[in-house]
Every structure is written in structure tokens, then in C-alpha cells.
Amino acid sequence: MTIVSTHNLSVSRNNSPILKAPDLEISAGDRIGIAGGNGSGKTTLLRVLAGLEPVTPGQVRFGCAAREITLVHQQPWLFRGSVLANVEYGLAARRVGRTERRRQATAWLEQLGGSYLLGRDVQGLSAGERRRVALARALAIEPGLLLLDEPLAEIDEAGVEAIGGVLARLENTAVVIASPVELPEGFVERSIEVVAPRDSA
Amino acid sequence: MDFLVEGLREAVRLVASGDEQVLDATGRTLAISLSAVLLAVLLGLPIAACLARRTFVGHRLLLILFRSLLGVPTVFLGLICFGMFSRRGPLGPLDLLYTPSAIVFGETLLALPIVVALAHGALASLDPRIPETARTLGAGPLRRLLTYLSEARTGLILAVLTAFARCSTELGIAMMVGGNLKDRTRTLATATALETSKGEFAVGLAMGGLLLLLATGMTLLVAVLGKEKRSET
Numbered sequence: 001m002t003i004v005s006t007h008n009l010s011v012s013r014n015n016s017p018i019l020k021a022p023d024l025e026i027s028a029g030d031r032i033g034i035a036g037g038n039g040s041g042k043t044t045l046l047r048v049l050a051g052l053e054p055v056t057p058g059q060v061r062f063g064c065a066a067r068e069i070t071l072v073h074q075q076p077w078l079f080r081g082s083v084l085a086n087v088e089y090g091l092a093a094r095r096v097g098r099t100e101r102r103r104q105a106t107a108w109l110e111q112l113g114g115s116y117l118l119g120r121d122v123q124g125l126s127a128g129e130r131r132r133v134a135l136a137r138a139l140a141i142e143p144g145l146l147l148l149d150e151p152l153a154e155i156d157e158a159g160v161e162a163i164g165g166v167l168a169r170l171e172n173t174a175v176v177i178a179s180p181v182e183l184p185e186g187f188v189e190r191s192i193e194v195v196a197p198r199d200s201a
Numbered sequence: 202m203d204f205l206v207e208g209l210r211e212a213v214r215l216v217a218s219g220d221e222q223v224l225d226a227t228g229r230t231l232a233i234s235l236s237a238v239l240l241a242v243l244l245g246l247p248i249a250a251c252l253a254r255r256t257f258v259g260h261r262l263l264l265i266l267f268r269s270l271l272g273v274p275t276v277f278l279g280l281i282c283f284g285m286f287s288r289r290g291p292l293g294p295l296d297l298l299y300t301p302s303a304i305v306f307g308e309t310l311l312a313l314p315i316v317v318a319l320a321h322g323a324l325a326s327l328d329p330r331i332p333e334t335a336r337t338l339g340a341g342p343l344r345r346l347l348t349y350l351s352e353a354r355t356g357l358i359l360a361v362l363t364a365f366a367r368c369s370t371e372l373g374i375a376m377m378v379g380g381n382l383k384d385r386t387r388t389l390a391t392a393t394a395l396e397t398s399k400g401e402f403a404v405g406l407a408m409g410g411l412l413l414l415l416a417t418g419m420t421l422l423v424a425v426l427g428k429e430k431r432s433e434t
Binding site: 052 | 328330331333334335337338341344351352354
């Protein structure tokens with residue numbers, strides 16, 4: 001089953017092209033890495049796949065519902081309030097009951113090595129902790145397509161191990177921006193290289 | 202100088218003894234301005250959210266209009282309302298002139314641009330990751346709106362407080378469409394003006410002092426409550 005396919009994709013901002021992507025076909029269960037230099041449009045491509053970026057010209061076809069796709073930003077935003085409320089956010093949007101919500105949120109945080117964050121407020125969390133909470137929040141909704149922008153940057157060794165371990169066990173379709181050395185071995189099945197439009201012209 | 206000190210002493214006595222006139226005007230001022238702010242929030246928040254989240258034909262014009270109305274003179278607004286509620290005016294048949302409802306109407310018009318302009322500022326400056334995160338986690342329109350309001354709450358509270366301060370202290374509307382009728386439409390601001398012009402400086406000072414307390418007290422209360430809430434978490 002095709003989750004997303006793109007054809008002849010480009011994105012422009014203020015009339016200058018910021019992304020020219022190779023054609024993609026992402027099927028269920030695929031694990032794809034996006035590589036490319038600074039400013040090559042990796043993040044923009046991820047945003048296109050998340051349905052957050054208008055495409056001009058080109059085509060993006062989604063084979064799953066928009067709410068099945070979730071994106072974790074490079075610097076994730078956590079909503080005001082508790083860590084738990086953040087992890088439960090997507091579950092609450094899906095009308096999962098309170099007890100079940102709490103159980104799943106706790107389990108995901110635990111898997112990511114963040115049990116100690118359970119009773120905390122998001123204020124005062126470190127960059128690495130914020131990333132773990134955001135990842136737990138994204139994984140909790142069991143997305144059909146998980147989009148991760150540099151999930152392992154700015155994270156200490158223990159964090160890399162915990163997150164890497166979870167990613168390695170993941171069965172979701174995922175597109176990840178990361179250098180292959182950071183990710184667990186064999187996680188990425190294929191890589192796409194994105195080249196900045198100005199360099200390809 | 203003496204009459205100032207005398208006035209102040211008398212003002213404290215009037216407030217401390219719970220003078221009926223003073224209490225009556227204070228209660229009415231609170232009721233009228235809180236109603237007006239509530240109405241302005243109910244009307245203004247959706248407008249502000251719409252202006253912050255969408256662009257449409259006339260978007261810029263509407264925003265400029267609301268911003269330029271921030272400093273509208275209350276006496277002018279009072280005049281317009283008087284025209285509307287007077288017997289020959291479009292709202293004349295409602296027979297609301299010289300009632301608290303007419304003041305609430307006028308003060309709602311006064312508060313609306315404040316709520317729209319300040320709430321728009323708070324909502325438009327939200328980090329773009331907030332709507333994106335909410336959307337990609339599958340939040341529906343209502344949950345997204347509640348998320349935006351919660352994320353922008355400091356700015357939104359400021360908008361409400363500013364509107365309240367302006368409504369509770371305004372004189373123009375209350376005077377023109379309220380008429381400063383004893384036991385019916387007298388507010389702290391109109392009472393202050395009246396008592397002072399009658400030469401009852403102490404009563405005027407008491408009313409004016411209470412007005413000042415009301416306008417600044419609400420801000421202090423919110424600041425204190427906000428601090429307690431933060432220290433709890």
C-alpha cells in the first residue's frame with residue numbers, strides 16, 4: 001500500500017525555489033532516510049510529506065488520512081502544561097479514554113527512558129528531554145507515517161541509546177532526516193539525497 | 202493643601218464605613234464593565250482568531266480599522282450611542298437610553314477593538330510550530346482553537362485586563378447614555394465627576410480612589426494568582 005507518492009515536486013518561497021525533490025514512493029513499512037547538505041530542502045521535503053507545505057508545481061498523493069501522519073520538528077514544540085498532558089495530546093484528540101490515555105502515555109515515556117519526567121511540567125526541560133517527550137507524543141498515536149527531523153541531535157548518549165532502541169523496534173512507516181551513523185544499524189532501508197535547487201541548476 | 206488631606210481622610214472614612222452611595226456605584230461599575238468585557242470577549246475572540254489564522258479580502262483593512270479604534274474617545278462613542286438610543290435613532294424603539302444596558306452596549310463597543318487588536322497580536326505571534334504540531338497530532342478545529350488560546354493566554358489575559366481597565370474607568374459613555382441617574386445608572390466615574398462639581402471633594406476623592414483601586418486591583422489580583430499557580434507546578 002502506497003502511503004505517499006510525489007511526482008516532479010518543487011517548493012518555492014518568494015519566487016525562489018527552495019526544494020526540488022526526486023520522485024518518491026513510500027509504501028507501508030518503509031524506513032527512509034533523507035540526506036543532503038545544509039539548506040538543501042530536507043526539512044521542506046519532510047513538511048511537504050506532512051501536508052504542511054503547498055507544492056508548486058508537482059504532485060503529492062496521500063494514501064492515508066492526514067491525521068495518520070505526524071511530524072516531530074527538529075526543535076519540537078511542547079504545549080504549556082505537564083509532560084503527561086503533552087504525550088496524551090494526540091490520544092485525547094482521538095477520544096481515547098482517560099485511563100487508557102494515561103497508560104499508553106506512561107508506557108511510551110518509559111520506553112524512551114523518560115519515566116522520571118512523568119510528574120514534570122514542560123518548563124525547565126532540557127533540549128534532549130523535550131525531544132523525548134515530543135517523540136513519545138508522536139509515537140503514542142501510532143502514526144501511519146512518522147516524520148522525524150533530526151531526532152537524535154542534541155541528545156546525550158543515554159538518550160541516543162533509548163531513542164535508538166525504540167526506533168529499531170518500530171514497525172511504523174518512517175521518514176527520518178539524520179546522518180546514517182547516528183541511527184540504529186539497518187534502521188534506514190533506503191536513503192534519498194536531496195540537492196539544493198541552486199546547486200542542481 | 203489642607204482640603205486635600207481632609208478630603209483623603211473623609212474618603213477613607215466613607216469607604217471604611219461602607220457608605221451606601223459608594224458601594225452602590227462600585228457594584229454598578231463592576232457589573233456594567235464586567236458585562237461589557239464579557240460581551241466583547243465573546244464577540245472579539247473569534248474575530249481575533251479569524252484575523253490571526255486566515256487571510257481574506259479586506260483582512261488588512263479590518264485589522265487597521267480595529268487598531269485605529271483603540272484610542273477612540275469615549276465621549277465620541279457616547280455621542281454615537283446616544284444618537285442610536287435616542288427616540289429618533291435606530292435603536293430608539295428599544296427604549297434603553299439612560300439604562301445600564303445602554304452603558305453596557307457602549308462599553309462593549311469600547312472594549313471590542315481592544316480585545317480584537319490585543320488578542321490578535323497574541324494569537325498572530327504564536328510560534329508556527331504550535332498549529333503544525335496540533336494539526337499533525339490529529340487535533341480537530343475546536344481542540345486546535347483551545348490549544349492556541351491556552352498557548353497565548355498571557356497575551357489574552359492582558360487584552361481582557363486592558364479592556365476592563367478602560368471600561369471601568371470611562372466617563373463619556375456612562376455620562377451620555379447613562380445620564381448619571383442616582384440608584385440607576387450612576388457609576389464610580391460619573392459619581393466622581395458629579396460629587397466634585399457639587400463641591401463634595403471628599404466624596405469625589407473616595408469614588409475616584411475606589412475607581413483607581415478597581416482598575417489596578419484586578420491587574421494585581423491576576424498577577425498574584427498567576428504567581429501562585431506557577432509556584433504550585
